[in-house]
Amino acid sequence: MDLSDIRREYTRGGLRRHDLPESPIPLFQKWLDQAIEAKLTDPTAMTVATVDQDGQPFQRIVLLKHFDENGFVFYTNLGSRKAMHLADNAKISLHFPWHGIERQVHITGVAEKLSTFEVMKYFSSRPKDSQIAAWASKQSSRLTARQALEGKFMELKQKFAKGEVPFPTFWGGYRVKLSSVEFWQGGEHRLHDRFLFTQTEAGYEWDIERLAP
Template identity: 45%
Template sequence: MRREYAERGLRRADLAADWPTQFERWFADAVAAGLPEPNAMVFATADAAGRPSTRTVLLKGYDERGLVLFTNYGSRKGAEVAANPHGSLLFPWFAMQRQVVVRGRVERVDRAETEAYFASRPRGSQLGAWASEQSRVLPDRAALDEAYREVAERFADREVPAPPHWGGLRVVPETVEFWQGRVSRLHDRLRYRRLDAGGWTVERLAP
């Protein structure tokens, strides 16, 4: 598989007119290739002092506005985004020698979008969102299990609402780079970049 995509490369003439369409094409390729969790992405943030952190999260939607994930706003990434609202996403599709790298501003999605997504989650995941104070230190596993048990009892006879501290984050792209591995490390890197005056331009970067 790696050789197939490396030989094909990525030509400017084959690139879609806009990044969402190009992303849709490559995401469809990743799904068709049978990659495990093709929507897994590395999300990088930094605190107010510029100290970075990363974690793997799941893409839950995208359109021309940006790419969306959901989290506990009190988590490390939630706190960092609140202090420094910029981030980067990386889709590491190694088997295809492809990467997509997104950099941009991070904003919260509106509450209606959060509640609609939360309602689609399995009940266990809904309860977990209430039980886990994400990124906080726990004394032991038993404390987490007990918190989950208490939440399950609390919502035993009713629907689980979205917690007020939980919701969506949207990375609003300033750049979206499509990276295709090639032989001799002469990789193809084509980047959509948002212009200050509006609109986008496409640039080829040296590998």
């Protein structure tokens, strides 16, 4: 099969300037709700891009756990590669690939660490096995074999079988303060609709521009 021959037409509808709210958050909420209603797999999954000290970009999939006008929230091990990148360069990019409804959302911003209270509150709400997994995995470190990870998980599961899982101080989260949000809606003949919301210097208003596909 020739990869250059793989294509399809986008026919689900367009996006017009008069459809846009003054802030990107209500439109993101609407699109996320529609992605959930369409039963897309992992609608809250987003690509998180960071850059290391040499300028090398890295991407990985992380689940969005909360969002509002103050930013987009995700959680991670603070010893992970992404956390080490953010310690040196807090600029970050998020991408939601909702192919099933012919939409994408791309976000740029700055990641700020969540407070210990916010992280503890979320950690306590996680399923117990997920809490234990946070202790078992030293994220991004090298493993000799999968059995080592599974063995550590079972060891900790027995240890915490009759009690609560303590909060690990090496586990945390980030709130991405938005700089820009781009909405992409697939269109016929590759004439896609793209609108870019950019935060103004005042910090409470948004400039909106249509971009060429």
